[in-house]
Amino acid sequence: xxxxxxxxxxxxxxxxxxxxxxxxxxxxxxxxxxxxxxxxxxxxxxxxxxxxxxxxxxxxxxxxxxxxxxxxxxxxxxxxxxxxxxxxxxxxxxxxxxxxxxxxxxxxxxxxxxxxxxxxxxxxxxxxxxxxxxxxxxxxxxxxxxxxxxxxxxxxxxxxxxxxxxxxxxxxxxxxxxxxxxxxxxxxxxxxxxxxxxxxxxxxxxxxxxxxxxxxxxxxxxxxxxxxxx
Amino acid sequence: xxxxxxxxxxxxxxxxxxxxxxxxxxxxxxxxxxxxxxxxxxxxxxxxxxxxxxxxxxxxxxxxxxxxxxxxxxxxxxxxxxxxxxxxxxxxxxxxxxxxxxxxxxxxxxxxxxxxxxxxxxxxxxxxxxxxxxxxxxxxxxxxxxxxxxxxxxxxxxxxxxxxxxxxxxxxxxxxxxxxxxxxxxxxxxxxxxxxxxxxxxxxxxxxxxxxxxxxxxxxxxxxxxxxxxxxxxxxxxxxxxxxxxxxxxxxxxxxxxxxxxxxxxxxxxxxxxxxxxxxxxxxxxxxxxxxxxxxxxxxxxxxxxxxxxxxxxxxxxxxxxxxxxxxxxxxxxxxxxxxxxxxxxxxxxxxxxxxxxxxxxxxxxxxxxxxxxxxxxxxxxxxxxxxxxxxxxxx
Numbered sequence: 001x002x003x004x005x006x007x008x009x010x011x012x013x014x015x016x017x018x019x020x021x022x023x024x025x026x027x028x029x030x031x032x033x034x035x036x037x038x039x040x041x042x043x044x045x046x047x048x049x050x051x052x053x054x055x056x057x058x059x060x061x062x063x064x065x066x067x068x069x070x071x072x073x074x075x076x077x078x079x080x081x082x083x084x085x086x087x088x089x090x091x092x093x094x095x096x097x098x099x100x101x102x103x104x105x106x107x108x109x110x111x112x113x114x115x116x117x118x119x120x121x122x123x124x125x126x127x128x129x130x131x132x133x134x135x136x137x138x139x140x141x142x143x144x145x146x147x148x149x150x151x152x153x154x155x156x157x158x159x160x161x162x163x164x165x166x167x168x169x170x171x172x173x174x175x176x177x178x179x180x181x182x183x184x185x186x187x188x189x190x191x192x193x194x195x196x197x198x199x200x201x202x203x204x205x206x207x208x209x210x211x212x213x214x215x216x217x218x219x220x221x222x223x224x225x226x227x228x229x230x
Numbered sequence: 231x232x233x234x235x236x237x238x239x240x241x242x243x244x245x246x247x248x249x250x251x252x253x254x255x256x257x258x259x260x261x262x263x264x265x266x267x268x269x270x271x272x273x274x275x276x277x278x279x280x281x282x283x284x285x286x287x288x289x290x291x292x293x294x295x296x297x298x299x300x301x302x303x304x305x306x307x308x309x310x311x312x313x314x315x316x317x318x319x320x321x322x323x324x325x326x327x328x329x330x331x332x333x334x335x336x337x338x339x340x341x342x343x344x345x346x347x348x349x350x351x352x353x354x355x356x357x358x359x360x361x362x363x364x365x366x367x368x369x370x371x372x373x374x375x376x377x378x379x380x381x382x383x384x385x386x387x388x389x390x391x392x393x394x395x396x397x398x399x400x401x402x403x404x405x406x407x408x409x410x411x412x413x414x415x416x417x418x419x420x421x422x423x424x425x426x427x428x429x430x431x432x433x434x435x436x437x438x439x440x441x442x443x444x445x446x447x448x449x450x451x452x453x454x455x456x457x458x459x460x461x462x463x464x465x466x467x468x469x470x471x472x473x474x475x476x477x478x479x480x481x482x483x484x485x486x487x488x489x490x491x492x493x494x495x496x497x498x499x500x501x502x503x504x505x506x507x508x509x510x511x512x513x514x515x516x517x518x519x520x521x522x523x524x525x526x527x528x529x530x531x532x533x534x535x536x537x538x539x540x541x542x543x544x545x546x547x548x549x550x551x552x553x554x555x556x557x558x559x560x561x562x563x564x565x566x567x568x569x570x571x572x573x574x575x576x577x578x579x580x581x582x583x584x585x586x587x588x589x590x591x592x593x594x595x596x597x598x599x600x601x602x603x604x605x606x607x608x609x610x611x612x613x614x615x616x617x618x619x620x621x622x623x624x625x626x
Contacts, residue, residue, distance in 0.1 A: 145521045146519075148521070156524065179558070182558045183569045184571045184573075
């Protein structure tokens with residue numbers, strides 16, 4: 001199981017307390033699901049805390065200062081977006097990976113624009129989840145095929161001229177990378193396919209993430225609310 | 231612009247000869263207005279003549295086909311109570327004329343004002359309340375309703391005061407009126423909180439009822455679907471594949487119920503692709519992850535493309551031996567692309583056995599017959615990706 005994780009976490013990667021594995025807080029309102037994830041992740045990460053609602057999450061994260069928070073989108077007390085807002089205001093260095101059963105567009109786009117550096121659905125395998133965690137904790141972005149599809153959709157609806165071309169448009173290369181992710185390719189496979197390095201793929205995805213978070217094009221929000229569905 | 235219907239005598243909704251209803255339809259006003267006008271004219275003397283003339287000279291409306299079904303059939307019968315009301319109104323107005331002697335007596339007009347206001351108020355109250363009691367959605371009284379109520383009240387006040395003034399009774403009545411107003415104000419003060427409380431209670435009760443209805447519907451749905459599936463899963467616990475299949479099917483059903491997906495799976499690419507994937511998944515038990523970007527209406531060629539994609543998914547489910555499939559559809563200006571990818575066994579294209587050549591033919595051949603193309607990328611151990619491409623016919 002660990003071989004794929006180590007593809008990502010190379011020797012130079014060290015997390016906050018000098019460990020080779022990231023310290024993680026799991027935030028989800030289903031206790032069963034939290035323990036399930038804990039079990040699946042095994043020793044790929046160090047789980048340092050759990051929380052089941054917004055207030056509890058903010059408290060635990062503030063105490064533990066983990067490398068990464070696994071964040072459920074739907075939480076009692078304001079949802080994942082509220083946790084992002086309150087934690088990132090004080091600890092901008094903490095990274096969030098959103099995890100949800102919902103793949104409704106407004107949920108996905110909502111948490112990513114709220115500051116999560118990735119979005120995966122709860123059907124993800126333990127191995128892939130561990131890999132995604134290490135990747136996000138390392139500062140990169142993780143897009144599921146579905147999120148890649150959303151982003152392509154949102155950025156291709158260009159009926160209005162972009163306000164800020166730097167942020168409101170994807171480059172040809174970025175679109176190409178996203179299309180491969182949407183087709184179900186892992187980063188490594190995308191890299192091989194496009195004759196670029198995995199690092200470059202990660203750079204492209206991070207840049208798309210930045211655009212997604214910073215762009216003000218109203219298509220993004222309008223599109224997400226107009227299309228409640230996948 | 232709406233066409234003005236020809237002037238005919240109405241069959242539907244007529245009370246007497248259909249003249250008023252037909253005229254109202256022609257003028258685009260409520261039949262009540264026309265009928266009242268006829269009655270007013272009749273009291274003056276000329277209305278009856280006009281009505282009779284129109285009855286003979288205006289052609290009868292051609293018989294409607296039974297498009298309105300039961301509803302139309304019901305409406306064909308004349309509404310006797312309405313007819314009686316109009317006759318009563320006519321007789322009443324006639325009597326008033328006899329009593330007051332002429333159109334120009336202002337007293338008459340004040341009485342008419344009062345009556346009109348009262349009518350508006352009563353009409354307002356009945357259907358509105360009936361609707362409110364019957365409907366399950368909370369809705370606010372429209373500004374139109376408020377305006378009508380206002381107009382009704384104003385007419386009554388003008389009518390009453392005018393009547394009193396012209397009867398020279400206002401002075402005499404002043405003391406009485408003051409007394410009456412004070413009494414009314416007092417009673418309102420006492421009763422208002424109680425009435426407001428009643429209205430609140432009613433709103434509260436209605437909301438509660440709506441919530442209960444929703445809860446009942448949800449419970450029924452969960453019972454029919456989710457609980458049923460959970461029972462099946464417990465019984466099939468020893469067969470992980472079947473359990474997974476059941477869970478996926480239920481998940482999809484629940485999702486589509488929760489998000490109320492539009493039922494247009496037959497007409498556009500994106501839902502079509504999802505439907506195809508769902509069918510294959512149900513049949514073969516391998517989860518299929520569908521991502522679709524953009525959408526467009528289906529035509530023959532795109533329908534063929536969906537069938538080819540389906541074939542590719544079936545193949546992958548049967549032979550690849552992997553635990554998930556990825557399907558990606560993209561609709562852009564010029565073409566539609568569909569990728570079906572698995573990370574399974576893969577195979578050597580040159581050594582494909584004959585029986586699977588046939589299946590491949592039904593993908594590649596089908597695409598090419600409709601002006602598209604298909605590519606299969608595979609190698610042993612590398613998984614397989616079927617790439618389908620279909621140019622879009624411009625929709626002008």
